[in-house]
Amino acid sequence: MKTVAISILGTTLDRRGRGDKRWDKWRPNISMCQHDDLLIDRLELLFDNHSQGLADQVTEDIARVSPETEVVHHRVNFQDPWDFESVYSLLLDFARGYRFTPSSENYLIHITTGTHVAQICLYLLTEAGYLPGQLLQTSPAKRDSNLPGQYQIINLDLSKYDQIASRFQKEHQEGTAYLKGGIETSNKAFNDMIAQLEKVSIRSNAPILITGPTGAGKSQLAQRVYELRRQRGNLSGQLVAINCATLKGENAMSALFGHKKGAFTGASADRPGLLKQAHQGLLFLDEIGELGLDEQAMLLRAIEDKRFIPFGSDKETSSDFQLIAGTNNDLAQRVREGSFRADLLARIDLWTYRLPSLKDRIEDLEPNIDYELESFANKAGYLAGFNKAAREKYLNFGRAPMASWSANFRDLNASITRMATLADGGRITEDIVEEEIFRLKQKWQSAEDSELQLQTIIDAVLGNGRSEAMDYYEQLKLATLIKICKESSSMAEAGRKLFNVSRLKKTSNNDSHRVKQLLGKYGINFEELNT
Known part of the structure; x- marks a missing residue:
């Protein structure tokens, strides 16, 4: 694999020193080609229309220190090297027009020379994959050192850096x-x-x-x-x-x-x-x-x-x-x-x-109860919590099919606030939970059994106006059937909820068939309810 470096000519750093004195100064593009453990097979050198003479001088000097390095000139006219938009566009044009062959060449993008704007643009183009290589950073050698300088190769694949990842x-x-x-x-x-x-x-x-x-x-x-x-x-x-x-x-x-x-x-x-x-x-x-x-x-x-x-x-x-x-x-x-x-x-x-409703993520009920208790303590200035039996009773109710949590986390917040406020010594007892369960049942029943809501549930499935031809009693039955089916993953699960008593008295519990018959009376398909 050949190693190819892409670099901008440093109009200041690469020009340092006159005559032979230039060899006493660190010049990044020349230094890059002087490392014994970094062989640059080809240097793609970018410069503007006013720097041809310097580019020729740098090319001659590289030939002296690294005759095996081929230097290829590319004129890129940076009219305003500090204008981000124009510099990025010119470098993007270069990247799109260059024929990269990563199967046979490794590419190093030298980000030491050029304006800070150009260096940023090279970084962004490399990160985005327009320049398919690694970044190369060079710097002068330490004092009293005979080395041509130092370099570091930076791989932008951050997943390779365990500490960063x-x-x-x-x-x-x-x-x-x-x-x-x-x-x-x-x-x-x-x-x-x-x-x-x-x-x-x-x-x-x-x-x-x-x-x-x-x-x-x-x-x-x-x-x-x-x-x-x-x-x-x-x-x-x-x-x-x-x-x-x-x-x-x-x-x-x-x-x-x-x-x-x-x-x-x-x-x-x-x-x-x-x-x-x-x-x-x-x-x-x-x-x-x-x-x-x-x-x-x-x-x-x-x-x-x-x-x-x-x-x-x-x-x-x-x-x-x-x-x-x-x-x-x-x-x-x-x-x-x-x-x-x-x-x-x-x-x-x-x-x-x-965002799913509380009912749709009921497995998260318990940690949200703890969150509401903590929020109450922060506002009220004292701790409140359930005794073991009260907590179990409240959780069992909250997870049961009858618990609609129609106002979602607002219902939960209000419920915990009420119980914590009534808790003597900060202990929520079974009596307090029973009273709260009764309150919630009343609230949800009055909300869910209203005639308008029943008609809304039915018309959403059968079409607008269909519920008006039904008795209120029939609306109650059909709306409940639709609601339970929507909350169930299968007809068997819906049947177990709907026939929770009568199914125990039968020798054959074909719950799915019973649900299918009830839905069929209204031309409803279970699968369509759950799409």
Whole structure:
């Protein structure tokens, strides 16, 4: 394998010394070819139109110290060697036009010469793979040394450096733990989602869309993403959060984009707006699906161009913010209905994460109970906890099919707060748990058995209006059947829940067949319910 070095001519360092005195000075491109343990077979030397004479001199000197090294000249006209965009473009053009043969040649990218801008560009092009090699750093020899200098070869594959890889892994673990609020969760889908979100939070400035039911923790997660990015130095501004359902009419435009004095009745002074406040920070728009179409159009431009026009103004202003959007709605359905812009959805769903409900990750109930108890202690100033029997009773209830946790973690937070407040001496007893279970059952039953919710469940499966032709009693039965089937992984599991008493009295417990018959009466397919 031949060794090929790619280097920029050092118009200062390679020019040092006049006449034979130049040999008394360290010159990086010449020194690079003087090492006994580093044979450079070919040097690709880059220089601009004004440095041909120096390039010829360096080539002659390399021929004296390393006659086996071929020097190939490349004219790259750096009109402004300190302009990042132009330098990067010229070096990218060189990389794309060069015929690399990594199967027969090893490449070293010399980053000692050239302006700091050029050195950074060489690094970035090497990291991105446009220059398929390793970095080469050279430096003068130590004092009183006869050596031609020193060099170091840097491999950008960080996985080869155990200490760095270990540190990255530790930071990743700390980041994911932070995003989970320090809660040791075990739901695999949730853990995988948070692990990816940690990487995206650190590495990307693109919008993030967080979906999921009300109470699943969208606001808390956005807060933690902001704090994590701020810790890592990715943000310097503040977190600005707003629930878009509270923004209506002129108030929406004014709140988001600001307004000029006199823009409308009551506008007695200029207002900067939330987007301006979020400059260099993070803007969290919860329930983004509630924004009007006009506000959506302005938001799209603000995301793409970082510019917008305050309400009542004729001049643009700017704000560089990162966006996290939250919603419990199906935005794709909103697009089909014409109430949400397709281009805005396409712009904000590059990174989309759906937070599961508490019911969907019920295996994480216990660590979240401990988290809520700790949060209560921090606010109330005293500790509260279950006795063993009370904890077991509460966990068994919370994990049972009847526990809907309809408000998700808000239900859990309120429940723990009530029990901890009533606990004499900080001990939550079985009596307190029984009282709380009764309260939750009443709440969930009144919410779930309302006629409107029953009709919503049925119409979502059979089509709008079908429930209106059914008696309330039939609606109750069908809605319960649909709900249990949706929560079950198989018809057999659904049958065990639905026929938990009668199945014990039968000699043959064909639960799947009984469920299939009930669904068939309404033309419902079990598999379609769970897609």
